[in-house]
Amino acid sequence: MIQVFILITSLSFFLGLMNSESNLQALVQRQANAWETGDVSSIVQDFAPNATFKAAGYTFQGIEAIQKTVEDYFNGFTDVKITIKRMIIEGNQGAVEWDWSDRQKKTGEYSEAEDAIIFEVQDDGKIIYWREYIEKKS
Secondary structure (H helix, E strand, C coil), rough: CCCHHHHHHHHHHHHHHHHHHHHHHHHHHHHHHHHHCCHHHHHHCCEEEEEEEEEEEEEEECCHHHHHHHHHHHHEEEEEEEEEEEEECCEEEEEEEEEEEEEECCCCEEEEEEEEEEEEECCCCCCHHHHEEEEEEE
């Protein structure tokens, strides 16, 4: 009886780890898709209420600040394209490298960047930390 319990517990733990990794991979893909389609609501709903979002030297604290900065971004830019190059997932945190391109609405200027992101999620899968290291391509 105790052996069956240990086997079930071990199997549940292992499956939980697999689901965690696939859940985080899905989260990254969902974020990429939402940015490409300009879906502010989908971007924001992945973040916890007290999340920290850092990009381009700025820090946005809390869901309201994150939503405002995403809305502001889409007021100025369009044609976002993201190519995910690599993901590393460990426990409740991960790193992703993706290529990013967009077009400035006012000038039509096209830009490209390489972007590395470090992120962490809480137990419910919501992002609590997202930091981007962006390097513009010349």
